[in-house]
Amino acid sequence: MNLKLSAAVRDALDAHHPVVALESTLITHGLPYPVNVETALGMEAAIREVGAIPATIAVMQGEITVGLSVDQIEHLAQRPAGTVRKCSRRDLGIAVAMQEYGATTVAGTMIVAHMAGIAVFATGGIGGVHRGHPFDVSADLIELGRTPVAVVCGGAKSILDLPLTLEVLETQGVPVIGLGTNTLPAFYTRSSGLPLDACVDTPQQAARIIAAARGLGLTHGILIAVPVPAGEEMPDELAEAAIQQATAEAEAQGIHGKAVTPFVLDRVATITEGVSRRANTALLVNNARVGGQIAAAYSQLNP
Ligand code: PSU
Numbered sequence: 077m078n079l080k081l082s083a084a085v086r087d088a089l090d091a092h093h094p095v096v097a098l099e100s101t102l103i104t105h106g107l108p109y110p111v112n113v114e115t116a117l118g119m120e121a122a123i124r125e126v127g128a129i130p131a132t133i134a135v136m137q138g139e140i141t142v143g144l145s146v147d148q149i150e151h152l153a154q155r156p157a158g159t160v161r162k163c164s165r166r167d168l169g170i171a172v173a174m175q176e177y178g179a180t181t182v183a184g185t186m187i188v189a190h191m192a193g194i195a196v197f198a199t200g201g202i203g204g205v206h207r208g209h210p211f212d213v214s215a216d217l218i219e220l221g222r223t224p225v226a227v228v229c230g231g232a233k234s235i236l237d238l239p240l241t242l243e244v245l246e247t248q249g250v251p252v253i254g255l256g257t258n259t260l261p262a263f264y265t266r267s268s269g270l271p272l273d274a275c276v277d278t279p280q281q282a283a284r285i286i287a288a289a290r291g292l293g294l295t296h297g298i299l300i301a302v303p304v305p306a307g308e309e310m311p312d313e314l315a316e317a318a319i320q321q322a323t324a325e326a327e328a329q330g331i332h333g334k335a336v337t338p339f340v341l342d343r344v345a346t347i348t349e350g351v352s353r354r355a356n357t358a359l360l361v362n363n364a365r366v367g368g369q370i371a372a373a374y375s376q377l378n379p
């Protein structure tokens with residue numbers, strides 16, 4: 077397969093140093109310029125600070141690239157809307173064959189990370205089951221069921237139906253582990269109140285669960301949910317009101333399919349006048365750091 081690994085990522089993988097995969101849809105479809113570049117680079121820096129190597133993944137003119145350079149991140153972040161394909165499982169072959177730019181979602185990033193031999197991936201919110209549309213199930217959940225990568229996330233935005241999202245994860249055989257929490261975080265807020273499969277207190281304990289599942293030869297993903305740092309979360313009512321308004325607008329305007337998530341994210345940020353964006357970036361950088369710690373602990377267990 078034509079994966080293009082950066083020298084830093086290739087060296088780290090060869091030497092069994094910890095590597096953390098990062099997605100690119102949050103750069104192109106999740107955050108506006110220049111917050112997207114600042115956040116992407118902030119995540120990479122947080123991973124390096126704890127002794128791991130970041131590998132931001134995207135399709136660059138048909139080339140699946142693992143470990144984007146700063147220039148490549150900057151370029152992707154500034155491309156005009158509509159010129160970067162949002163790449164989930166079904167889209168990767170299209171973007172490669174048509175030599176397009178493609179931003180990988182959680183599903184797309186998991187696939188490429190696994191091909192490259194990267195076990196840990198850090199992001200913000202995963203896709204899920206959409207509120208009021210129980211048949212609009214993100215391919216992220218199906219990918220988590222079939223691809224052995226651990227995904228560190230802030231739970232899922234409550235633009236989604238969180239109880240149904242957990243049901244689908246259960247059906248797909250995906251354990252959801254809280255790190256420092258026993259309930260599913262709701263992205264902008266620290267808790268949805270929904271119980272999880274296990275709760276751990278340290279990255280080392282999380283790494284042990286990943287290693288045990290891998291030792292058993294199980295090929296499913298593992299979700300590690302980390303709440304937004306205390307003090308950076310949004311008030312519950314504010315988050316909920318903005319989400320209700322944004323989802324109603326999506327409904328009224330007939331937005332559907334892969335356009336729903338980016339539309340709602342953008343509207344929530346506008347409605348909350350950027351308050352949501354602060355929680356968003358704080359959580360992304362924190363998850364990257366935790367991902368680095370888990371990858372480091374995992375590489376100790378799995379030399
Ligand atoms: N949730 C966020 N920010 C994001 C996404 C989700 O809070 O940027 C992106 C991720 O890349 C995720 C994708 O994998 O949206 C899910 O899209 P869909 O619902 O079309 O599967």
Ligand code: MN
Nearest residue numbers: 203214336337
């Ligand atoms: Mn969706």
